Each structure stands twice: as C-alpha cells, then as structure tokens.
Amino acid sequence: MSSVRLRPPAQRGEPRAELHDRHEDGHRLHHLLWRLGPGFRVCSSAVLGGGIGPRAWVLNAQVPGGYPRLDPDRHLAEIAAAEGLTGEGAGLMTAAEVAAYTSAHDGGVTATVTTGLGVRGWAAAPETGRRSGEAPADVPAAPFRPGTVNIVVAVPVPLSDAALVNAVATATEAKVQALLDAGLDCSGTPTDAVCVIAPEPGTEGGEPFAGPRSTWGARIARAVHGAALAGARPAR
Structure with a gap:
C-alpha cells in the first residue's frame, strides 16, 4: 500500500511528479511517479524503457543501500504494476533518499533531481584494471554511501529526435556545472541517469535544437542547474 503527496496543481497536460512511499523487506522507501498518459515521448538512459519513444509513465524509485537484486528492470516493472500503471514506461533507480528530491522551473521547463x-x-x-566498482582484494570494503544523481526534465513543447538527445546532453552539462558550483570536485557518480519528457511532435517534427544556447535548451540548463545545485549543496 502506498501513500502519495501531490505537488501543487499543474496546468492541463503538464507532467508533474507524485511522491509515493512503499514497504519492501522491512524498508520504507519512496518513489517519484509521472503519469504521462498518451501523447508524450521520452528520451532517457533509464534501466527500464530507456531510449527514445512513447511512454505512458516515468518512475524514479528508491532502493535499499547495497541493492542485492540483479534484475532492476523487472523490479521497476513490479513497482509500476503495484501502482496500477499500464503501457510502456521508463524506470530509474537510486539508493538516495527520493523524498529529498529538489526541483526547479524555468520558462515552462521543470527539472526534478534526486x-x-x-x-x-x-x-x-x-x-584501474578492475571492473567498475570492484575494490582490490587487500582493501577493506568501504561503508555504503548512496550514489546516483537522477534527473527528470519535463519540457512543454515537442522536440525532434536530435533535440531530445541534445536535451540529455544539456541537462548533463548543467548537472556538472551545479556540482562544481556546489564546491564538489566531481562530474557525478557512475550510475547517474537522465530522462527528458516532451509532447509527441506533430507533422512539423518538433523544436530542432536543445543545446544550452537555444531557447529551450537554455531553459533546460537553468532548471537542471537550479535543482541539482539545491540537491548537491548538503553534500559539501
């Protein structure tokens, strides 16, 4: 059984995040859910439903530290099914506290960051000569510290395929800028993910550009920077 906290009312058709909680294996965990319905497509690096295509929902789910499962896509599908979601969606995962998400808005663009x-x-x-994340045999295992910066961006206008890919790059650049502005010596974590939501394009094909100096790319960059900076500052 999950509970939900709705954000303030949105304009008609604007995807907005809902915060839910659930209980798994003795843990109280949270997830953010965007119910898109028909008429939207997503470009993402999500473990479930990644790539470019129509999506009915987006899910950003918290999992316990030291996550033991080897089938995150199936796990996300189970969470989606428990919420009654149907159709194809995109699912992201993080060990960070999802309830501590931050968001920012610019010119109709909304960025939500965990x-x-x-x-x-x-x-x-x-x-290093080792698989990613594998420690040398003579080094004690470090205490678990949650990683992963997940970014979900909702854009109110259709974007072309190229612009969707460009929007992911722009969001990533803005994230790195925010981390540096927060005084952190890094570009992110090994498991960061980005998801861009936009209406499906009509016959005109959508906005052609989403680089940081284009109209919509600049708005994406400012929104992501604001949300990521607010989330990164406590980590200093």
Whole structure:
C-alpha cells in the first residue's frame, strides 16, 4: 500500500511528479511517479524503457543501500504494476533518499533531481584494471554511501529526435556545472541517469535544437542547474 503527496496543481497536460512511499523487506522507501498518459515521448538512459519513444509513465524509485537484486528492470516493472500503471514506461533507480528530491522551473521547463553523491568522481577516470566498482582484494570494503544523481526534465513543447538527445546532453552539462558550483570536485557518480519528457511532435517534427544556447535548451540548463545545485549543496 502506498501513500502519495501531490505537488501543487499543474496546468492541463503538464507532467508533474507524485511522491509515493512503499514497504519492501522491512524498508520504507519512496518513489517519484509521472503519469504521462498518451501523447508524450521520452528520451532517457533509464534501466527500464530507456531510449527514445512513447511512454505512458516515468518512475524514479528508491532502493535499499547495497541493492542485492540483479534484475532492476523487472523490479521497476513490479513497482509500476503495484501502482496500477499500464503501457510502456521508463524506470530509474537510486539508493538516495527520493523524498529529498529538489526541483526547479524555468520558462515552462521543470527539472526534478534526486541527489546521491556518496560515491562520486570524474567521468574520465584512469583505467584501474578492475571492473567498475570492484575494490582490490587487500582493501577493506568501504561503508555504503548512496550514489546516483537522477534527473527528470519535463519540457512543454515537442522536440525532434536530435533535440531530445541534445536535451540529455544539456541537462548533463548543467548537472556538472551545479556540482562544481556546489564546491564538489566531481562530474557525478557512475550510475547517474537522465530522462527528458516532451509532447509527441506533430507533422512539423518538433523544436530542432536543445543545446544550452537555444531557447529551450537554455531553459533546460537553468532548471537542471537550479535543482541539482539545491540537491548537491548538503553534500559539501
């Protein structure tokens, strides 16, 4: 059984996040849910429903620290089914406290960010000769520290395929800028994900650009920067 906290009323058709909680294996966990319905598509790096295509919902789910399951896509589908969601959706996952999400708005764009920066670093790290996240045998395991910065951006206008991909890049650039502005020496965590929601394009194909100096890209960048900065500051 889950409870829900709704954000203030949105304009008709605008995707907005709902905060739910659930109980799994003795843990009280939270997830954010966007009910999109028909007429929207998503571009994302989500573990469930990633890529570009029509999506009926987006889910950003908290999981316990030291997550033991090897089937996150199936787990997310189970959470979605428990919420009564149907159709194809996109699902993201994080060990960070989802209830501590931050959001920011700019010119009709809304960015919602869940921030876990316990395991962070630079994207271009030296080759270690080991699998990602694997510690040397003679080094004690470090205490678990939640990682993962998940970004969900809702844009009110249709975007072309190229602009959707560009929007993901713009959101990532804005996230890194926010981390640096927060005084953190990193570009993110190894498991960060981005999800961009926009209406399906009509015959005109949607806005062609979403780089940081385009109209909608600039709004995406400012919204993501504001939300990510607010989430990152407590991690200093």
